[in-house]
Amino acid sequence: MPDDKIVKAEDHIPALKEKRRKKTNRRLITYLSIFFILILLVVYFQSPLSHVRNITVEGSQLVEDKKIIDTSMIQTGTSMWQLEISEAESHIAELDEIKEVSVDRNLPSTVEIHVTEHERIAYVEDGDRYVPVLQNGTVLNAISTGSLSADAPVLKNFNDSSKLEAFTNELSKLGDGILNRISEVHYLPENEEENELFLYMNDGIEVVTYVNDFAENMGSYPAISREINPDTPGVLHMKMSAYFESWEEEEVEERLPAEVEQAQ
Numbered sequence: 001m002p003d004d005k006i007v008k009a010e011d012h013i014p015a016l017k018e019k020r021r022k023k024t025n026r027r028l029i030t031y032l033s034i035f036f037i038l039i040l041l042v043v044y045f046q047s048p049l050s051h052v053r054n055i056t057v058e059g060s061q062l063v064e065d066k067k068i069i070d071t072s073m074i075q076t077g078t079s080m081w082q083l084e085i086s087e088a089e090s091h092i093a094e095l096d097e098i099k100e101v102s103v104d105r106n107l108p109s110t111v112e113i114h115v116t117e118h119e120r121i122a123y124v125e126d127g128d129r130y131v132p133v134l135q136n137g138t139v140l141n142a143i144s145t146g147s148l149s150a151d152a153p154v155l156k157n158f159n160d161s162s163k164l165e166a167f168t169n170e171l172s173k174l175g176d177g178i179l180n181r182i183s184e185v186h187y188l189p190e191n192e193e194e195n196e197l198f199l200y201m202n203d204g205i206e207v208v209t210y211v212n213d214f215a216e217n218m219g220s221y222p223a224i225s226r227e228i229n230p231d232t233p234g235v236l237h238m239k240m241s242a243y244f245e246s247w248e249e250e251e252v253e254e255r256l257p258a259e260v261e262q263a264q
Helices: 009-046 065-072 085-093 161-171 214-218 221-225 249-255 258-263
Strands: 054-058 098-106 110-117 120-126 129-134 154-156 182-188 196-201 206-210 234-237 243-246
Touching: 054 065, 065 085, 065 110, 085 098, 085 110, 120 161, 161 182, 161 214, 206 214
Parallel strands: 054 110, 120 154, 154 182, 206 234
Antiparallel strands: 098 110, 120 129, 182 196, 196 206, 234 243
């Protein structure tokens, strides 16, 4: 065999040593990395760095952020890893205005509270104030006229709490497409027909209907209202059978229920 094809053992030794050295270095680097990571974790858990420093609230409009934070019983300075997340969520969920809630850790030191509130479906007129009513039937504290927004209809003459509860339950069944069209709802307890309602719609149409089956009776309003000229004097009856009753302009005041005239 020619000498140039013979590989001597001593020629392999430097390469083997270098390969072994690199492998040892990689293993050492891995061990050192793990060691320092563990050290950092220990320092983090034992230091104020792992304590709650910020608490944020997202999605709240009806409830003040401070009230939500206080209700959660989460306090700054508490260890991020000693938080009772499910317990905090349960406390917040007990608030009447809250529909859904989630509490999340956002490392290194922030707690995020996300809430979804029940929607306002109406305002009940109470003198010069208005009482917001939520979709779950909860009646909130009264607000001033200046705080009133146009996101829900105003309910007038609902002095009977049982009728108010029954009607708000019907309102909660309506989709936004109909609810947002209603401007005012007048309850007419003195009328011959019990549970009668008189509605002013945002499109200019006036409607007569009942508390009972209100949501079902109003279900066809979008389609029917398209066929009516809002400038035509008259009233749309949304009962078992919907029909439009027109009258001459001089008869308008005579046709309006007394309760509605007084409220105007």
